[in-house]
Amino acid sequence: MSAQTADRTREAPVGPPADPDAVDALLSAAHPDARTELDHRDAFELLVATMLSAQTTDVRVNDVTPELFSRWPDAAALAGADEAELTAILAPLGMGPTRARRAVGLARGLLARHDGEVPDDQAALEALPGVGRKTAHVVRGTWFGHSLLAVDTHVGRLARRLGWTASTDPRAVERDVIAAVGGEPINLTALSLRLILHGRRVCLARAPRCSRCVLAEICPSAPGAAA
Numbered sequence: 001m002s003a004q005t006a007d008r009t010r011e012a013p014v015g016p017p018a019d020p021d022a023v024d025a026l027l028s029a030a031h032p033d034a035r036t037e038l039d040h041r042d043a044f045e046l047l048v049a050t051m052l053s054a055q056t057t058d059v060r061v062n063d064v065t066p067e068l069f070s071r072w073p074d075a076a077a078l079a080g081a082d083e084a085e086l087t088a089i090l091a092p093l094g095m096g097p098t099r100a101r102r103a104v105g106l107a108r109g110l111l112a113r114h115d116g117e118v119p120d121d122q123a124a125l126e127a128l129p130g131v132g133r134k135t136a137h138v139v140r141g142t143w144f145g146h147s148l149l150a151v152d153t154h155v156g157r158l159a160r161r162l163g164w165t166a167s168t169d170p171r172a173v174e175r176d177v178i179a180a181v182g183g184e185p186i187n188l189t190a191l192s193l194r195l196i197l198h199g200r201r202v203c204l205a206r207a208p209r210c211s212r213c214v215l216a217e218i219c220p221s222a223p224g225a226a227a
Contacts, residue, residue, distance in 0.1 A: 015220035017163030020181045026214045027194040034193040036142050038062065043118035043143045044110070045069055047125075048078070048103060050135045056093045064089055075116035078107035105129035120144045134170065141189030149174050149188040154199030161203065161221040 027034075037058040040046040045065065053061045067089055072078040086100040093099055109128040110116050118139065119125060125136035137150040149155070151170040155177075159165045165176035178188070202209050216222045 012166075013161065013163040013220035013225070015163070015225040017180060018215065018218045018220060020164075020186060022218050023162060023215060024186045024191055024194075026218075027191070027198055030214045031194045031197045034190065034197045036138065036193065039065060041069075043139060044074060044116075046143050047118050047131070047135070047139050048106065050138045051102065051106060051130045052090070052093060052099055055095070060093055064092055072107075075107045075110040078103060079111045081107075102130035106131065118143075133174075137189075137192075141192070145189075147188045148192075149177055150192045150196075151177075152196060153205075154196045154203075155192050157205060158195045158199050158203055161208075161219060162215070163220045 036046070036050075038046065038049040038053060039062045040049055048068075049061050049065050052065070068086070071089075072081050072086075081100075081104055083097070083100045083104060086103060087096040090096045090099045090103070106129050110118065113128070114124070120140060122133075122136055122140065125131050125139065126133060134150050134152060137148040140146045141148040141150060151159075151173045156165075156168060156170065156173045159173050159177050160168075164180040165173045167173050167176060181188070181191075198213075198215075199205075202213050203215075210216050210219075210222045213219070213222065216224075219225065
């Protein structure tokens, strides 16, 4: 088998779903220090950075947030930011005016509804401008310590390849993965962080590196998986 063949997953799993406990154990060993790659010092910075990371990379977000947070370090400051100045800082991310408008709207929402503090409440977070379920899960899981699955493109892709879901809808993926994990003591926040890191480094979208993947022997999408 060539290296190219060994690094190509099937379009759909052919074997039984991968055992969640085994996946968790193998990824824990492979990525023991997995964490969000968005730089932040508090819940406010994590919330803003996560919102800004939509349709761009964490690396690019980390390039612009030092200046952003040095000029507008909290919700009160960002709520009063000049949108043209903020747009210029966010321009490298693309959609600068839209991102600036959303960031100011988020800050104003925090100020008006929560005295500028980031709430540890799912519904309250999702009610803020620009904050969706995934962003709320990232903040509540990473900063506040809850066990929550944040479904991004990497988590969705790996969940499908591991046979845990057939859906591309994030809410359905979340539901299916939680059902697959069942009542086992797996921390969903840690699992999602490791799935994301594994998706970025190994289980790539177009050219998955199955020949060097710690999950290859139990993954139903890997070459050689039994039907």
